[in-house]
Amino acid sequence: MNKGTLRRVALALAAPIAAVVFATVASSIFLIIAGSNPFSAYGDMFEYGSRLEIQVDILNRATPLYISGVAAAIGFRMNLFNIGVEGQYRLAAIVAAYVGASVSLPAFLHVALILFVAMLVGGAYAGVAGVLKVTRGVNEVISTIMLNAIAISGLIAWLVREWQAGGSVDAKGANLGVGTEPIEESGLIPNINSWLELFTREIGKGKELTGVLLVAIAVGVLYHIILNRTRFGFDLRASGINPFAARAGGVNDKRMVLGAMVLSGVVAGLVGMAEIAKLGRFSPNFVGNLGFAGIAVALLGRNHPGGIAIGALLFAFLDTASGVLQVTGSASREIVFIMQGIILLAAVIAYEVVQRYRIREEARLASTLLSGDQE
Amino acid sequence: MPNAIELKGITKRFPGVLANDNVNLTVAEGEIHAVCGENGAGKSTLMKILYGMQPADEGTMELFGEEKTFASPNEAIDAGIGMVHQHFMLANQLTVLENVILGAEPTKPGGLIDFVEASAHLEEVGKAYGLTVDSSDLVEMLEVGERQRVEIIKVLFRGAKILIFDEPTAVLVPQEVEELFRNMRELKANGATIIFIDHKLEEVLEIADTITVLRQGRTVATVKPDDVSASDLAELMVGSELPKPQLSESKALETVGLSLHEVTVLDEDNRPIVDNVSLSVRCGEILGIAGVEGNGQHELVGAILGTQSVDSGEVALMGDNISSQSVRKRRENGLGYIPQDRQEEGLLLTAPLWENAALGHQTAKPFSKGWRQWFIDRVGSRTQTERIREEYDVRTPNIEVSAHALSGGNQQKLIVGREMVSQPSVLVASHPTRGIDVGAQASVWGQIREARSQGLATLLISADLDELIGLSDSIVVMFRGQIVAQLDPSEITPRTLGAYMTGAAMEEAENE
Structure with missing residues (x-):
């Protein structure tokens, strides 16, 4: 590794490390103010997080966070702020659950159909915001916020009643309550405990590692390939960096806005799939707020597929490990929300500082080269 | 009586550029003083110094006989200088009154805006200078000319005695220009002093009492309108010597690379920005477009590239009509583009x-x-x-x-x-060497010449006369969206070029 590469890697790592260090120090201050010992609180969290079963929980939590982060990042790469991931994934989940429950298919096809419907609905719903922006100039932040409201408290509330399961108990005799018909076993993505167990011991306590993790990994790989290796991705990034230059370079900006929005929605549609695989249906206590958390994760991960993964794992760790604080009583679990907020703020600031330093550094390098030539 | 403004020996340097070089400007109280010059002649820099937006490196400034220096526009405003900007700085959803007081609101105790006082003061100012406008109208409902009047009142409201008008006619149609001039005369009659920046010579000659011409950062002359013709002024602006064409014998082929047929582009108010332009560039030929900036060149380039929607007319690339093609298709079909920025x-x-x-x-x-x-x-x-x-x-x-x-x-x-x-088969080069050093400039010129000899059709838009005359096989002049002349670079004179660029030639033709 030469000096330049080493330097670049160091620079890339500087920002997140600085952010985490700063956030830890700042959170410690809050803990001390609240009368807790920060060391014992962190100690508890790490000890808890080192257990295999908890790590499964962390991965299960990180999976939808990651997909949601990628969905937000696709918009960000084009300077579009898709706040609508929240509404898109929930609407996609209920429609996919309904369609999935109303057919009987071989396992592979059944799962594929459910994923396809989810992507279709997510993409179409995000597309509404895209069409509004392209044809009427409606700001996507406003339209996606509105569409969230329409989806969550409007469409879904209505659909849940419309598609209410007929029977009151499921096949195993458990009470069903409010929600769609259960999907047959063939439509549920199986857990991948056996994959993880290859590397470690048996997973206990009935914990299941979601198979959607594989979908998340595929999403990350495709995201990287589409953004960095295809012309579509090039056009999208170019429009994001400089829409005027992109236009002069032949990029159809309207088509790109629509394309980025729909693609973001397609990915958003997959956010709820882990929950569907777990519950086997859509019910009102379906997990929420993943869309908003995804925005934070994308910011933390700098829209980079690897970075988003780290961000999702970090947030999932904090979410999951916070549970132990209440048990041990070493701190209040709400400290975790404060930490997440501080990490995010610190990361955004640190990235900006490093970015400016890098720009100056490059300019200095280029100009020394110039003056060297002239001498 | 001391002069309203006396600038002596003003010099301002930017990295690599001498924007103002020992400029002198004397403006008598109560006169309309025009400052004219081409783009880059140093007018804007001089006005920014006068208005406190930039400090001068050297030189002194006197206002009514007192030496002053301004660290910010606020100090200039306090000293009685006001700037009427070319592009209106108005909030469309607010009323005229609200716009006028914005940033200078009279307040009642408790920090509330005193609208009664504001309204009275506005009326007073309007009466004193003979400018009428309904203060309760929303700005978005006003015509362009009325908006400009609001801008003027805004400046007067802050107590300005000296008004700087930065190319005020650029956004106006002829009738509105007439109205503006009436307002300016009214202002003058009521004791205001006006500095008027412009490069449309017929207008300058009509309204100004005194004219100062700048060229390449220097004061070239200060004249009275009665003593000069538009052509004299144009010559002063452009300079007495032009660079020599440096092209080898034209190798233009018969094939037409780029052709425009009656292309018209309208702005939001349906005014033509590009007005019925037809031209053609053959392969192996460089066609230069001369003209003061803002006369439709940018929109013309957009129309060729496809980023600007064309209201009528036809653009053809190597004989094929590309008017309805996307930018990408045009680029793929061999259209190269060097943007101005x-x-x-x-x-x-x-x-x-x-x-x-x-x-x-x-x-x-x-x-x-x-x-x-x-x-x-x-x-x-x-x-x-x-x-x-x-x-x-x-x-x-x-x-x-x-x-x-x-x-x-x-x-x-x-x-x-x-x-x-x-x-590419056709290249549109818009100010290809703007703001770059001499070495890079020579290299870019060399590349364009080289490509010409290999049969490239080039449309060159430039404000740099060295570039335009040095590279072009033929030059057309754009003025107010129209092609007003086609000139041969080897026979061009400062007088003719300047006259066409500033509209003076048309003025004289009409007068004859």
């Missing part, structure tokens, strides 16, 4: 050089590959960028650095390189 329209500043080299050519080899060129060819792109770097002398540590790391000249060489390397 490389950072704004040419580059992805935070992306690496090799991605910048691909921009505009990403649908073609070697930048993309695979089925329907759907994939970026990272190896091909990098190889091609290395080639551009060598052949076009782009000085950079490597091709992975972001574009913003490069100096302006090297950024421009990269753009020229990426356009030339794809061997």
